[in-house]
Amino acid sequence: MSDIINLQKEALAFRDARDWAQFHNPKDLALGLSIEASELLECFLWKDAKAADPVKIKEEIADVLIYTLLLAHESKIDLADAVRAKLKRNSEKYPVDKAKGRSDKYDQL
Amino acid sequence: MSDIINLQKEALAFRDARDWAQFHNPKDLALGLSIEASELLECFLWKDAKAADPVKIKEEIADVLIYTLLLAHESKIDLADAVRAKLKRNSEKYPVDKAKGRSDKYDQL
């Protein structure tokens, strides 16, 4: 029930019912995703993480994921494969013995 | 194999091996997500969608999803439920008969 492929199908069905595929080129989807990530960020503006509204966070993170699903579809990216490949790559950029307990960027480790 | 819960577990295992939970408050995770969404956007800067590098897009969209998974975990949000609730809400904001074939924002329909 929380399979990415199923969620992606539901987002695509929403889109197709509105005939929006014509607008969904990858560049504009990346714009949309970035804009939604900013709206999510706005939940935390001027406040401590704990003071942010959980209902609003849930709505905005959903928008981020919906655009991620749509952009992945349009760019023919398998998201599960992409995440696993990136975690593997990040493991090399941030080896445990160097990165443990440090928030520095990889080029500063 | 593309279940969100599994991917989330893998992202958390990566994080915990590096003892990074201490940095991962929701506010900074939202910053991280927004920064990654911008790096994804950079794949398309100055160019047509078709000219963007697919390898780079795959890497950056993976980072976006990894932060989404981590932030959802930290904010105790069920992502599949959040996406479905939002698609339902968007169906009300963008009714098919009004929104079909139009890219306008809901308050302009």
Place this chain on the structure above:
Amino acid sequence: MSDIINLQKEALAFRDARDWAQFHNPKDLALGLSIEASELLECFLWKDAKAADPVKIKEEIADVLIYTLLLAHESKIDLADAVRAKLKRNSEKYPVDKAKGRSDKYDQL
């Protein structure tokens, strides 16, 4: 020496020496500005405002302003006039008696 028009001329001279006007449509400039604002934000990721690197902040805020100058030029916007018109409009959205000492958005005042 800190006149916006002069700074804008210097940014345009830099651009024209490289024959970059051809890439500078307003949409891509807005992408560039958003990406630079994110790089500025990254100076503060995982850390308290005081721990951010002032040299890096200065570089990134400069990039933000350079793109702002270029986009304003391309969109034929007088920035000083735009700021003053917006401060006036914000004064109406955030009247002193309602907004004083509160960080809420105008629709929540």
Place this chain on the structure above:
Amino acid sequence: MSDIINLQKEALAFRDARDWAQFHNPKDLALGLSIEASELLECFLWKDAKAADPVKIKEEIADVLIYTLLLAHESKIDLADAVRAKLKRNSEKYPVDKAKGRSDKYDQL
């Protein structure tokens, strides 16, 4: 009349009349700036640069500049100096003979 220092003073007067300095730590100002840059970007979503609403662009670019002025003040950055130092640095990263007519990032020239 378009001097940065004057505009900065006007933005600070707006802020101080509302007693908002208490919220304006550099980290949250950087969040605010990034959010406004995203709202500016939204003017161009799903459309060609020419189709964007010039009134909206003017308002949003003003917000970006207002936050830039406030953050520069809080971080004790001289914006004119920052822009000139960055243009100089960019001249080294993008030498005319290599960068002319090319939109590539400096590490790909």
